[in-house]
Amino acid sequence: MSDSSGEQGSYSHGYGVTSDNLSRRTAQTSAGFFVPYLESGMSLLDCGCGPGSLTTSLAQLVAPGRVVGIDIGESQVERAREHAAEAGVSNVEFQVGGLYELPFDDSSFDSVFSNTVLQHVPDPVRALREWNRVLKPGGVLGIREEDWGSLFYWPETPLLREAYDLYFRYWQENGGNPYLPRQYRRILRESGFDVIEMAGEVNVSATSDRVAAVGNYGSTHWLEPVFAEAVVDRGWVTREHLEKLANSFEVWAADPDAFTGLTFVSAVARRPA
Numbered sequence: 001m002s003d004s005s006g007e008q009g010s011y012s013h014g015y016g017v018t019s020d021n022l023s024r025r026t027a028q029t030s031a032g033f034f035v036p037y038l039e040s041g042m043s044l045l046d047c048g049c050g051p052g053s054l055t056t057s058l059a060q061l062v063a064p065g066r067v068v069g070i071d072i073g074e075s076q077v078e079r080a081r082e083h084a085a086e087a088g089v090s091n092v093e094f095q096v097g098g099l100y101e102l103p104f105d106d107s108s109f110d111s112v113f114s115n116t117v118l119q120h121v122p123d124p125v126r127a128l129r130e131w132n133r134v135l136k137p138g139g140v141l142g143i144r145e146e147d148w149g150s151l152f153y154w155p156e157t158p159l160l161r162e163a164y165d166l167y168f169r170y171w172q173e174n175g176g177n178p179y180l181p182r183q184y185r186r187i188l189r190e191s192g193f194d195v196i197e198m199a200g201e202v203n204v205s206a207t208s209d210r211v212a213a214v215g216n217y218g219s220t221h222w223l224e225p226v227f228a229e230a231v232v233d234r235g236w237v238t239r240e241h242l243e244k245l246a247n248s249f250e251v252w253a254a255d256p257d258a259f260t261g262l263t264f265v266s267a268v269a270r271r272p273a
Helices: 017-022 053-062 074-087 124-134 158-173 180-190 208-221 225-233 239-254
Strands: 044-047 067-071 092-096 109-115 135-154 194-205 259-270
Touching: 044 053, 044 124, 053 067, 053 074, 053 092, 053 109, 067 074, 074 092, 109 124, 124 135, 124 180, 135 158, 135 180, 135 194, 158 225, 158 239, 180 194, 180 259, 194 208, 208 239, 208 259, 225 239
Parallel strands: 044 067, 044 109, 067 092, 109 135
Antiparallel strands: 135 259, 194 259
């Protein structure tokens, strides 16, 4: 996604600690629902590839098929190229580009994949129609992301609830939709796809290590400039109160009963033959 805002929206999560988390994704952790549809020799396009670890993992599965990762963030594309080179994967390439107007001919790919991207795009139907265009007839699409309306946690504290509400407000004003997966059937139908299957999985953080990681992520991410400067400059919150909201994640994580979970929704669809 984008390093800056524009017609295609902006990546509300920024490229700090979130990008580090994304760099640990693999096909096994983030695309298991799509793996059964992939075969050796297939061509694949990863839309919104980010730092490229997931794209590179997919490329290993379909080798020697051609795999392309595209992202509007130049910093992420450079990081993705470095990752692929370090992994020694040669059938993958990365390009800078937007998701509304892909630089590929009609019917260029056997498959298209996207993970936690459409929730940041102001017009997901427009993006999906473009992805439909570059798919070959009968080609398969896989999408997956969180529905943040499913978020639950314990203990429930007023500061933590305020922290999330502030973030979701920022996200939506950037043109995104934290609750997009519940509209998957609609947007896929309007984009010309036939839905094959949909599934959901709850990602739970309940061990000490996982809870600590969530606490550290929140306390760090809520103070990163891309978010902090925006909400303070808009007058939504003072810097001092934002620091209290960020600290509420560490307070939450220190509770011996801390627990949180979030539902991921995936969909597999096909371009009609």
